[in-house]
Amino acid sequence: DAKTTQPNSMESNEEEPVHLPCNHSTISGTDYIHWYRQLPSQGPEYVIHGLTSNVNNRMASLAIAEDRKSSTLILHRATLRDAAVYYCILTTDSWGKLQFGAGTQVVVTP
Amino acid sequence: DTGVSQNPRHKITKRGQNVTFRCDPISEHNRLYWYRQTLGQGPEFLTYFQNEAQLEKSRLLSDRFSAERPKGSFSTLEIQRTEQGDSAMYLCASSLGALPEAFFGQGTRLTVV
Numbered sequence: 001d002a003k004t005t006q007p008n009s010m011e012s013n014e015e016e017p018v019h020l021p022c023n024h025s026t027i028s029g030t031d032y033i034h035w036y037r038q039l040p041s042q043g044p045e046y047v048i049h050g051l052t053s054n055v056n057n058r059m060a061s062l063a064i065a066e067d068r069k070s071s072t073l074i075l076h077r078a079t080l081r082d083a084a085v086y087y088c089i090l091t092t093d094s095w096g097k098l099q100f101g102a103g104t105q106v107v108v109t110p
Numbered sequence: 111d112t113g114v115s116q117n118p119r120h121k122i123t124k125r126g127q128n129v130t131f132r133c134d135p136i137s138e139h140n141r142l143y144w145y146r147q148t149l150g151q152g153p154e155f156l157t158y159f160q161n162e163a164q165l166e167k168s169r170l171l172s173d174r175f176s177a178e179r180p181k182g183s184f185s186t187l188e189i190q191r192t193e194q195g196d197s198a199m200y201l202c203a204s205s206l207g208a209l210p211e212a213f214f215g216q217g218t219r220l221t222v223v
Contacts, residue, residue: 043215096203
């Protein structure tokens with residue numbers, strides 16, 4: 001499976017946007033980019049996914065580079081409830097078989 | 111339906127004992143996954159069912175581990191002769207067919223003493 005690289009941690013102020021980068025330079029043409037997050041003492045939670053085009057949903061936006069070697073998860077207005085570990089994952093066939101890395105710990109300060 | 115349910119939430123056992131965990135997926139979800147997560151790490155894939163068939167097992171799943179999903183509904187994960195290294199959070203997830211979202215339970219935290 002292709003691997004991803006994320007910063008260990010990021011800090012943000014409440015109600016400000018958060019841009020979480022993910023590098024996936026060895027991505028293949030059939031790999032989808034998924035983002036999950038894990039709040040403290042919870043199981044992971046799906047955030048968003050995409051293939052080539054930018055995607056928006058109620059939780060976040062996903063911006064995918066034209067060469068697909070990197071992507072950015074955008075939380076438009078961070079709240080204290082967004083404090084979590086965010087995982088960027090590539091997957092090709094089985095959506096639930098996910099290869100998690102260490103993720104990015106997002107800290108939101110009031 | 112309130113999501114994926116896992117029981118028990120916590121389990122403390124002595125080394126060498128057998129333990130069994132249960133996962134109830136979201137109704138009608140045909141795919142079910144087990145993961146293991148140790149402190150400070152992301153979850154690691156263990157095994158995957160489509161309906162009652164176990165389609166894939168990670169090499170992390172030693173012969174002391176066995177998982178079943180009778181009738182394609184709930185699933186159990188059994189660990190025989192537990193070792194201290196088995197201490198971890200065991201997570202279950204389910205998904206429906208080709209839909210991209212997997213839903214995770216809150217996990218069962220196992221402590222082997």
